[in-house]
Amino acid sequence: MAKVKLTLNNETRTIDVEPCETLLDVLRDKLGMKSPKCGCDRGDCGACAVLIDGKSVRSCLIFAIECEGQHITTLEGISGDQLSILQEAFIEFNSFQCGYCAPGVIISATELLKSNPHPNLEEIKEALSGNLCRCTGYQPIFDAILKASKETKK
Amino acid sequence: MTDYRYIGKSITRIDGREKISGAAVYTDDIDFGANLLYAEIVSSTVAHALILNIDTSEAEKLEGVVKVFTGKDFPYKFGLYMKDRYIFAQDKVRFYGEQVAAVVARTPQIAKMGAELVKVEYQELPAVLDQMEALAEGATILHPDLGDYPHVPWFFPKPGTNVAHWRKTRRGDLENGFAEADHIYEETYEVPRYAHCAIETHVAIGKFDYSGRLTVWSSSQSPHTQRNLFAEALAPMGLSQKDIRVITPHVGGGFGGKAGVTMEILPAALATKLRGYAVKLRWTREQEFINTYQRLGVVAKLKLGVKKDGTITALDHKIYWDAGAYVEYGANVVNAVGLSAIGPYRIPNVSIDSVCIYTNLPPGGAYRGFGYSEMLFGLESHITTIARQIGMDEIEFRRKNAILEGDKTAYGAAMNPNGLLEAIDKVTKAIEWDKEYKSTDPNKVIGKGFSLFWKAPAMPPNASSSAFLKFNEDASINLIISGMDIGQGYQTVMAQIAAEVLGVDPSKIRVETPDTDRNPYEWQTVASHITWSSGNAVKKAAIDARDQILALVERVYHMSQDSLYLEDEAVKCHNQASFNLPLRSFVVEGIATKDGSYRGGPINGRGMFMPEFSSASGDPDTSQGGHPNVHYTVGAGALILEIDKDTGKMKVLKAAEAIDAGKALNPDLIKGQITGGLLQGLATVLYEDMRYDDKGRLLNPNFTDYKIPTAMDVPDEIIPIIIEVPQPDGPYGARGVGEHTMLPAAPMIANAVENALGIRIRSMPITAEKVAMAYKKHREQ
Ligand code: FES
Ligand code: FES
Numbered sequence: 001m002a003k004v005k006l007t008l009n010n011e012t013r014t015i016d017v018e019p020c021e022t023l024l025d026v027l028r029d030k031l032g033m034k035s036p037k038c039g040c041d042r043g044d045c046g047a048c049a050v051l052i053d054g055k056s057v058r059s060c061l062i063f064a065i066e067c068e069g070q071h072i073t074t075l076e077g078i079s080g081d082q083l084s085i086l087q088e089a090f091i092e093f094n095s096f097q098c099g100y101c102a103p104g105v106i107i108s109a110t111e112l113l114k115s116n117p118h119p120n121l122e123e124i125k126e127a128l129s130g131n132l133c134r135c136t137g138y139q140p141i142f143d144a145i146l147k148a149s150k151e152t153k154k
Numbered sequence: 155m156t157d158y159r160y161i162g163k164s165i166t167r168i169d170g171r172e173k174i175s176g177a178a179v180y181t182d183d184i185d186f187g188a189n190l191l192y193a194e195i196v197s198s199t200v201a202h203a204l205i206l207n208i209d210t211s212e213a214e215k216l217e218g219v220v221k222v223f224t225g226k227d228f229p230y231k232f233g234l235y236m237k238d239r240y241i242f243a244q245d246k247v248r249f250y251g252e253q254v255a256a257v258v259a260r261t262p263q264i265a266k267m268g269a270e271l272v273k274v275e276y277q278e279l280p281a282v283l284d285q286m287e288a289l290a291e292g293a294t295i296l297h298p299d300l301g302d303y304p305h306v307p308w309f310f311p312k313p314g315t316n317v318a319h320w321r322k323t324r325r326g327d328l329e330n331g332f333a334e335a336d337h338i339y340e341e342t343y344e345v346p347r348y349a350h351c352a353i354e355t356h357v358a359i360g361k362f363d364y365s366g367r368l369t370v371w372s373s374s375q376s377p378h379t380q381r382n383l384f385a386e387a388l389a390p391m392g393l394s395q396k397d398i399r400v401i402t403p404h405v406g407g408g409f410g411g412k413a414g415v416t417m418e419i420l421p422a423a424l425a426t427k428l429r430g431y432a433v434k435l436r437w438t439r440e441q442e443f444i445n446t447y448q449r450l451g452v453v454a455k456l457k458l459g460v461k462k463d464g465t466i467t468a469l470d471h472k473i474y475w476d477a478g479a480y481v482e483y484g485a486n487v488v489n490a491v492g493l494s495a496i497g498p499y500r501i502p503n504v505s506i507d508s509v510c511i512y513t514n515l516p517p518g519g520a521y522r523g524f525g526y527s528e529m530l531f532g533l534e535s536h537i538t539t540i541a542r543q544i545g546m547d548e549i550e551f552r553r554k555n556a557i558l559e560g561d562k563t564a565y566g567a568a569m570n571p572n573g574l575l576e577a578i579d580k581v582t583k584a585i586e587w588d589k590e591y592k593s594t595d596p597n598k599v600i601g602k603g604f605s606l607f608w609k610a611p612a613m614p615p616n617a618s619s620s621a622f623l624k625f626n627e628d629a630s631i632n633l634i635i636s637g638m639d640i641g642q643g644y645q646t647v648m649a650q651i652a653a654e655v656l657g658v659d660p661s662k663i664r665v666e667t668p669d670t671d672r673n674p675y676e677w678q679t680v681a682s683h684i685t686w687s688s689g690n691a692v693k694k695a696a697i698d699a700r701d702q703i704l705a706l707v708e709r710v711y712h713m714s715q716d717s718l719y720l721e722d723e724a725v726k727c728h729n730q731a732s733f734n735l736p737l738r739s740f741v742v743e744g745i746a747t748k749d750g751s752y753r754g755g756p757i758n759g760r761g762m763f764m765p766e767f768s769s770a771s772g773d774p775d776t777s778q779g780g781h782p783n784v785h786y787t788v789g790a791g792a793l794i795l796e797i798d799k800d801t802g803k804m805k806v807l808k809a810a811e812a813i814d815a816g817k818a819l820n821p822d823l824i825k826g827q828i829t830g831g832l833l834q835g836l837a838t839v840l841y842e843d844m845r846y847d848d849k850g851r852l853l854n855p856n857f858t859d860y861k862i863p864t865a866m867d868v869p870d871e872i873i874p875i876i877i878e879v880p881q882p883d884g885p886y887g888a889r890g891v892g893e894h895t896m897l898p899a900a901p902m903i904a905n906a907v908e909n910a911l912g913i914r915i916r917s918m919p920i921t922a923e924k925v926a927m928a929y930k931k932h933r934e935q
Contacts (some may be wrong), residue, residue: 078176083174083175
């Protein structure tokens with residue numbers, strides 16, 4: 001066991017972790033954040049994505065012990081007290097069906113709009129290419145991101 | 155046209171906020187505290203073998219291992235339509251990956267280490283990995299005791315062979331039909347197995363408390379069916395339905411894969427031997443590929459006879475299904491298609507043989523489309539070719555033979571009202587079928603593909619739904635039902651139905667995921683029957699509540715019920731515009747009278763629905779006489795495909811799909827089914843498929859090697875079209891569409907490839923490589 005201190009959704013947390021524990025397992029089992037989901041446990045599906053220092057990362061691929069001092073944001077942190085413009089757009093377009101991919105998709109889309117507030121369709125597809133969604137055919141996800149980017153002022 | 159307030163409106167999903175905020179709870183998200191144990195399964199490493207010995211001693215010695223179980227601990231059978239499998243393999247394993255033993259431990263890591271220490275000794279038997287081999291004389295028999303397996307009365311197993319069920323449908327005079335034909339065309343089509351690939355894998359937790367109560371949390375489409383199958387399997391332990399509670403939180407995708415019971419029986423059974431603990435089992439992605447239901451593989455032999463003018467005179471359709479090691483669910487896929495393999499056509503002389511064959515591959519089961527995708531790949535490829543052969547336009551050919559209301563289905567019952575012709579017309583127009591599509595790139599060609607589709611819900615004749623509805627003080631409503639919102643938008647649409655009857659906005663109606671202790675019976679969320687069946691039950695429950703409200707108002711205010719109606723959360727009166735009694739003033743607390751006493755009380759509605767006209771008791775040799783299918787949903791699709799002549803790389807430039815929803819209760823949700831279902835269907839034809847080696851081992855059990863579509867694979871344009879020819883017995887005329895949207899994908903691609911390159915590919919998937927090779931060969935000839 002080793003102690004790790006990190007910032008999770010703007011709160012400082014200190015936890016004991018085994019060297020072999022992934023960030024995904026620690027977030028879910030020791031830190032109470034259930035939004036990152038396990039879909040493959042090997043970096044293929046993106047359901048486990050979180051932001052680390054603003055960058056989208058697959059939490060199943062990194063060990064918690066590597067996260068000392070880092071700022072981690074999960075979907076819970078994005079939701080906070082008020083949903084983002086992007087989240088409201090996802091609701092408006094019925095962008096998700098089963099919703100299992102949603103936490104990862106929202107993380108990727110949030111990262112995209114931060115670095116590129118007005119992406120075109122190709123850039124959106126590129127940014128989401130690591131997030132598998134089996135239900136929607138992706139189109140309603142694209143539509144919502146385009147709408148949200150329009151609402152973000154130029 | 156009736157003016158509806160909430161029906162037919164594209165209101166946003168009532169579960170949208172929950173799913174978008176991270177609040178939605180899925181099975182794996184529930185915490186069970188310190189008494190949670192983890193199970194790991196020891197799986198068979200051979201496809202067919204006798205189990206000689208299982209040595210668990212090393213695993214038992216490992217610190218943190220609580221207990222190790224084998225088949226001996228659970229000599230119980232289970233199954234939905236045919237009880238042909240045990241909870242754990244007993245003396246024999248029949249597919250690579252089958253559960254042989256389980257290690258239960260304090261942590262998942264220890265359980266895994268323990269499972270690796272269990273030693274199983276096998277004596278290998280010849281494995282039968284192909285359904286045609288399994289049918290052949292002298293094939294190894296997988297289930298020598300087939301004759302003793304309990305099954306539903308409409309299955310016809312052939313003991314002593316590998317045939318678990320043989321559905322025969324015969325109509326008219328086949329010989330005569332072919333004699334009348336001017337042209338006969340015969341071909342064979344092949345479809346491999348496919349995986350559902352819901353992003354959430356199967357997961358379930360069983361807890362058996364000290365009072366002898368079993369609770370199972372599971373990611374499932376079928377809470378009540380699970381409870382029933384657990385109760386049947388565990389009855390020898392003295393458990394009854396009332397002792398078993400199944401709780402099904404949000405499901406991260408189903409597609410048929412989470413119908414019935416697969417791995418959930420394992421933690422349920424394990425828990426019964428570990429009183430006081432919760433036992434959790436979650437499939438890894440690899441286990442998900444290897445040991446859950448898969449879509450069945452198919453070899454279909456088609457013979458079609460037509461007249462010069464395009465009239466179809468006869469069809470002989472033989473479909474051989476690779477149904478896997480156990481067919482307790484999959485045999486009904488075979489049955490369903492055996493009743494419907496004429497496709498949406500009027501064919502007077504028909505012979506269908508749909509044969510369910512055991513193989514040493516994982517159990518086949520429900521997969522969105524329930525066998526119709528596989529059947530339509532052959533049939534709709536065949537139709538396009540035969541139209542070309544007789545020099546007729548393929549659209550005209552389909553229009554001429556399209557099944558219409560009142561025409562006879564293959565089993566002799568009359569076809570329901572449907573908008574097939576309208577679908578053909580609208581798709582043809584939307585895709586600009588007559589336009590000359592030409593690529594500007596000399597290396598690329600463009601082809602057009604068309605397909606019709608149909609599908610009926612496949613279910614027992616007495617599959618039923620029920621609903622409870624209770625008013626809260628502020629006239630908000632809890633609608634208590636047991637269908638699963640597996641993403642299709644079930645909860646939203648049910649809220650719309652109740653809202654319409656009761657004049658309460660859908661946003662004021664809460665629909666929760668089911669708990670079999672509290673929610674009324676629902677058969678399963680499968681077969682695209684839930685909008686229709688549960689919708690009818692919800693409508694009846696809402697009407698029941700409305701009737702109670704109106705009777706109360708009549709009693710207290712002496713107003714005729716006929717003059718009263720509900721709107722804007724109030725009782726109003728046609729004859730007295732000033733009358734406006736807010737629901738919130740009385741739906742729980744009752745109406746106060748002059749003497750200070752109250753009338754009425756909490757309003758609770760209930761409703762149920764069963765298709766009482768349905769019957770599965772047709773003649774075993776012809777299938778004539780029963781009414782096994784409640785109705786068919788029909789539609790048409792077309793697409794424009796660009797193909798690179800050198801690499802075979804394909805891109806769908808445009809696709810249009812029209813589906814007859816009867817009544818679109820929520821058009822946007824139906825469009826969501828079209829965009830999602832079509833992409834899932836396109837993936838099955840363009841690149842997905844399960845590859846097995848000669849030992850029956852799956853070679854691609856992960857998303858790196860079994861590719862499912864990403865955001866990069868979306869067609870440039872999809873045009874969803876909704877047709878509305880009402881279903882007379884549907885809620886507001888609605889019928890289901892969930893599975894159908896993927897049905898035309900494969901034949902559309904096959905037909906477009908032929909249209910562009912002049913080559914006909916008769917086996918799925920139609921990968922770029924296959925197209926490039928076939929085209930090279932074609933050019934060389
Ligand atoms: S669970 Fe991490 S990428 Fe799939
Ligand atoms: S909504 Fe189901 S996986 Fe994306």
